[in-house]
Amino acid sequence: MSFSTLSEFATLLAQAPQPDMAAREGAEARNAQLTKPAGSLGRLEEIAIWYAAWRGDARPKLAAPQVIVFAGNHGITAKGVSAFPPEVTVQMVANFEHGGAAINQLSRNAGAAMSVHAIDLDRPTADFTETAAMDEVDCVAALKTGWDAVDPQADLLVVGEMGIGNTTSAAAIGNALFGGAAADWVGRGTGVTDAGLQIKEDVVRAGVALHAGKDALGILAALGGREVAAMAGAIARARSLRIPVILDGFICSAAAATLEKTQAGALDHCIAGHQSDEAAHARLLEALGKEPLVSLGLRLGEGSGAALVIPLVRAAVECLSGMATFAEAGVAAGATEG
Template sequence: VDSDAIAGANQRNGQLTKPPGALGRLEDLAIWYAGWRGNPKPTLEHPQVVIFAGNHGVCAQGVSAFPAEVTAQMVANFEHGGAAINQLSKTFGAKMTVYAMALDTPTADFTTAPAMTEAEVVTALQTGWNAVDPESDLLVAGEMGIGNTTAAAALACALLGGNAADWTGRGTGVDDAGLARKTEAVAKALMLHDTSDPLEALRCVGGRELAGIVGAIAAARTHRIPVILDGFICTSAAAVLFKACDGALDHTVAGHLSAEGAHRRLLKELGKEPLLNFGLRLGEGSGAALAIGILQAAVACHSGMATFAEAGVSDG
């Protein structure tokens, strides 16, 4: 992060035609964005949304209300422009790309074996890394994958501790019996695997789309591209970086508090206060994409407003 840009942005913020602090958290967001972009008066014109899709062997344990075919069907829906994330990307002028990650080869059922081989997780990380356009100036990394709230719960539990039940929720809407099966699958996975290393946890209980998100968030850091985190699954992938390296998520903000119950706990562990709270529980990057407009507004005010001197306004 560029401390000169932060200092310059702070100075500018104090001169804008408004009472001090009157734009509240928008001011903090604009200054944070300026710091990562290395520009005290930044623009936000090229947001990018990348969606990673993967299939999960753990679906064999009956952990989802939807059949696994839905992952590929929804990828087609993304490609044809029919999903929620297409509308949200269009609303906020974001370029959107979708990566179907070996959908015909689901990960292994992690209740009995590691979800991915080393080669598989590295390929998925690379796909995520390469998905980030270095010319974009804001990133949303979303996901689609029937069964992936179970993988995210296992990953969060492996990284952050607690019990399987603390991290397991209803996802797209399983009933009580489905929730019990999910919780049991997570508990089994944590007994089976040595997940003390964050990347090894990702390999053993994660999934390709989660690894894609990890790679994309890391790539964004090297390109100085701020990131809006989505809901429970995205945030659980981000937690891999959080555990691997201090400050690895400083270039990210949490876009939206998911209705998936464990998301609040996960954000608390990561020290992130979500921007929005509309009860979404869809994935696809939808909660993060909804917050693009908030960042656009914050940056537009910061960089577009007149100063007291420019406008000839008395500053109290």
């Protein structure tokens, strides 16, 4: 599968595979016979059955999770939308590569392979209050970077990002896709002052007004960043490979939203790992119909919240696949009730 235009990418989304319903039914049947009261593992049961359906195996294993961090720089930082300069993106990429960031620790804790992809950091996107952040060629290239970064042997995917200014980009995407006022979507990101928050709001309002009327992938190009587009490309590639995805925070969810608004159901292979402390993430998850697994006040990005819950998803899968059924354990059905 390949694409060279946004239209061709949209076609791939429309042709994406669906979950394996036989595997789902098998997982549901097995879950109903496990040595526990019906429904007693709550959402763990839902997660395991969802995972089984996408992996095409009623008794799956989760052995090869992958974490990918994409980095990009944003032209809108010149407007003063961040508490940090764009040089921090380069510095943090080096930190990722040397294993010193939170996502390194969380990936290791989860037993996940992790990679970092810095995308043209010396060539920031354009200021989206003046023109599109990316033209179609640049956006397609970033989507392909994400698409090609996914390991076909992975059995769970987390995508994260690093890019000074990208909460402003995410806010603009959310506002453009789902409406409301700019203030509904703007938060403090890296910790901007009240004055900085007003600048972000003004920037988002101007960008959304300038690019009104574009379709969802046009919005991704006009208001996104290279790392944002790369996350969307990786999530789409995972769908093509039937690899389940744990969505991270606000920026990752904004990237994912462009897929869902392009093709309804494009995120059926995704669950929300957490609800971040960024103001509009809850609004965005609600618009996507995704209930977060945890809410711990995180607002780091990098894929950190999603990587944190990889062990939770693995635990759900282990319970489905590893627990004995009543028949296997020689326990009378219903004996665990009460």
